[in-house]
Amino acid sequence: xxxxxxxxxxxxxxxxxxxxxxxxxxxxxxxxxxxxxxxxxxxxxxxxxxxxxxxxxxxxxxxxxxxxxxxxxxxxxxxxxxxxxxxxxxxxxxxxxxxxxxxxxxxxxxxxxxxxxxxxxxxxxxxxxxxxxxxxxxxxxxxxxxxxxxxxxxxxxxxxxxxxxxxxxxxxxxxxxxxxxxxxxxxxxxxxxxxxxxxxxxxxxxxxxxxxxxxxxxxxxxxxxxxxxxxxxxxxxxxxxxxxxxxxxxxxx
Amino acid sequence: xxxxxxxxxxxxxxxxxxxxxxxxxxxxxxxxxxxxxxxxxxxxxxxxxxxxxxxxxxxxxxxxxxxxxxxxxxxxxxxxxxxxxxxxxxxxxxxxxxxxxxxxxxxxxxxxxxxxxxxxxxxxxxxxxxxxxxxxxxxxxxxxxxxxxxxxxxxxxxxxxxxxxxxxxxxxxxxxxxxxxxxxxxxxxxxxxxxxxxxxxxxxxxxxxxxxxxxxxxxxxxxxxxxxxxxxxxxxxxxxxxxxxxxxxxxxxxxxxxxxxxxxxxxxxxxxxxxxxxxxxxxxxxxxxxxxxxxxxxxxxxxxxxxxxxx
Ligand SMILES: Nc1ncnc2c1ncn2[C@@H]1O[C@H](COP(=O)(O)OP(=O)(O)OP(=O)(O)O)[C@@H](O)[C@H]1O
Ligand SMILES: [Mg+2]
Numbered sequence: 001x002x003x004x005x006x007x008x009x010x011x012x013x014x015x016x017x018x019x020x021x022x023x024x025x026x027x028x029x030x031x032x033x034x035x036x037x038x039x040x041x042x043x044x045x046x047x048x049x050x051x052x053x054x055x056x057x058x059x060x061x062x063x064x065x066x067x068x069x070x071x072x073x074x075x076x077x078x079x080x081x082x083x084x085x086x087x088x089x090x091x092x093x094x095x096x097x098x099x100x101x102x103x104x105x106x107x108x109x110x111x112x113x114x115x116x117x118x119x120x121x122x123x124x125x126x127x128x129x130x131x132x133x134x135x136x137x138x139x140x141x142x143x144x145x146x147x148x149x150x151x152x153x154x155x156x157x158x159x160x161x162x163x164x165x166x167x168x169x170x171x172x173x174x175x176x177x178x179x180x181x182x183x184x185x186x187x188x189x190x191x192x193x194x195x196x197x198x199x200x201x202x203x204x205x206x207x208x209x210x211x212x213x214x215x216x217x218x219x220x221x222x223x224x225x226x227x228x229x230x231x232x233x234x235x236x237x238x239x240x241x242x243x244x245x246x247x248x249x250x251x252x253x
Numbered sequence: 254x255x256x257x258x259x260x261x262x263x264x265x266x267x268x269x270x271x272x273x274x275x276x277x278x279x280x281x282x283x284x285x286x287x288x289x290x291x292x293x294x295x296x297x298x299x300x301x302x303x304x305x306x307x308x309x310x311x312x313x314x315x316x317x318x319x320x321x322x323x324x325x326x327x328x329x330x331x332x333x334x335x336x337x338x339x340x341x342x343x344x345x346x347x348x349x350x351x352x353x354x355x356x357x358x359x360x361x362x363x364x365x366x367x368x369x370x371x372x373x374x375x376x377x378x379x380x381x382x383x384x385x386x387x388x389x390x391x392x393x394x395x396x397x398x399x400x401x402x403x404x405x406x407x408x409x410x411x412x413x414x415x416x417x418x419x420x421x422x423x424x425x426x427x428x429x430x431x432x433x434x435x436x437x438x439x440x441x442x443x444x445x446x447x448x449x450x451x452x453x454x455x456x457x458x459x460x461x462x463x464x465x466x467x468x469x470x471x472x473x474x475x476x477x478x479x480x481x482x483x484x485x486x487x488x489x490x491x492x493x494x495x496x497x498x499x500x501x502x503x504x505x506x507x508x509x510x511x512x513x514x515x516x517x518x519x520x521x522x523x524x525x526x527x528x529x530x531x532x533x534x535x536x537x538x539x540x541x542x543x544x545x546x547x548x549x550x551x552x553x554x555x556x557x558x559x560x561x562x563x564x
Contacts, residue, residue: 102354
């Protein structure tokens with residue numbers, strides 16, 4: 001645990017010193033903010049035209065917000081995780097780490113938690129939206145909590161996938177491409193499932209279970225389904241485990 | 254302290270180390286000498302556990318590196334060939350991080366830090382970013398990193414590369430001062446380094462050990478012939494010609510400063526005969542002294558013998 005913490009602190013320090021992290025998180029927040037303002041304007045238009053009765057304002061505003069955040073992680077995750085292992089490789093510090101009494105598991109956990117922590121900071125900043133809206137009226141707190149739980153859990157799985165992608169290669173550019181492709185794949189399993197499902201019901205069924213789109217949507221709509229929680233936690237664990245394996249095996253190459 | 258048993262290493266079907274075996278006793282300083290590409294770095298990486306051997310076993314302090322890597326890693330300080338550096342951290346932050354992952358007990362950290370800063374001459378750059386340091390200072394930071402956990406075994410891959418003359422002298426005396434307290438394995442392709450610091454040398458060439466001995470032993474063992482240096486007042490060419498006619502003389506070479514180098518078998522002493530030739534010629538003998546072979550020559554001889562043997 002102490003080792004994980006040391007690794008975590010070191011990586012976090014380097015993130016907080018790097019212009020790249022600020023740039024990408026800044027761009028992410030700008031885009032999310034812009035999309036939110038758009039739906040807010042649309043909402044105001046709707047209410048002024050038809051009145052606000054029988055209409056879940058929280059859902060109207062936050063469902064797209066949660067979905068946007070999760071979708072935009074396709075861009076945020078590769079940039080934040082691509083440096084994890086390739087950077088150690090480039091600076092020769094892998095040799096230091098792997099000859100010190102710190103295990104591959106501890107290295108992976110420290111790096112994962114550091115990149116995930118940057119995401120947590122980003123989510124914390126996004127809290128300005130519900131906080132400012134509270135002044136305007138009653139919000140559906142249950143839906144907010146469920147949406148945030150979804151962003152936390154799915155985000156963890158995505159960041160673990162990014163860390164895994166970075167563990168496969170010695171080059172940052174390759175790492176970012178691989179994690180981008182991996183995340184894209186996770187999102188579009190859904191599409192494959194519905195297309196293949198008609199011809200190959202068994203394969204379609206399996207893919208349907210792997211698809212993240214519906215699970216993410218459930219959270220954004222206010223449903224915390226235990227199966228979805230277990231799904232994302234398992235996905236995180238699997239990717240982290242694969243990263244440890246990939247680190248341990250790279251010396252045999 | 255270290256036992257290397259019949260280690261071999263293969264990269265993509267090419268064997269870069271073959272049947273390497275040696276041991277290092279506690280408190281000893283062992284020099285690993287060899288030309289570029291000989292396999293020094295690879296051997297050191299195998300001892301640290303960074304690379305697995307393809308065949309053979311390595312034990313450090315009784316622990317097998319492959320079976321018990323953590324116990325081995327706790328006991329070593331390693332200076333890799335290229336200094337491992339986090340450019341974004343200050344020297345202080347960097348060394349603190351290293352102490353954490355080396356599991357240096359919390360209460361010893363302050364003392365270790367100031368000791369190593371002192372030892373490696375890092376006082377002036379303590380608060381600066383490692384990425385902004387010169388090559389020589391980065392090397393010192395890397396050396397500090399290896400020393401900071403006060404390890405039983407120090408593995409130093411070309412510890413003086415990138416340093417200036419004064420720093421080289423400092424680092425060598427630093428290494429000598431470790432003698433007895435730590436076991437040290439260092440690699441180099443610079444011979445004076447070995448003469449200046451080591452108790453014992455292993456010469457490696459093309460992935461094989463070609464010689465292993467103490468410094469004196471190596472020089473003596475590998476001197477099948479003796480050399481004497483002569484200086485004469487006159488008739489240098491004539492003297493050369495006459496001496497080469499003597500029985501058992503191996504070679505006669507005019508060398509710098511008007512001297513002549515004469516080589517003959519170790520078992521004989523031709524000095525008297527040589528002197529007689531010169532006196533008979535009336536060439537005016539100014540000087541006649543034995544030349545001891547430098548380690549440089551021993552090294553070259555060994556490595557070329559090895560090549561010749563293979564061909
Ligand atoms: N990862 C690797 N993959 C393939 N070949 C390698 C690898 N590492 C080293 N080699 C090869 O192994 C041989 C020995 O290399 P090594 O770095 O051990 O030599 P060295 O004695 O340290 O040389 P130098 O004095 O230049 O540092 C070289 O021929 C090198 O090309
Ligand atoms: Mg080397």
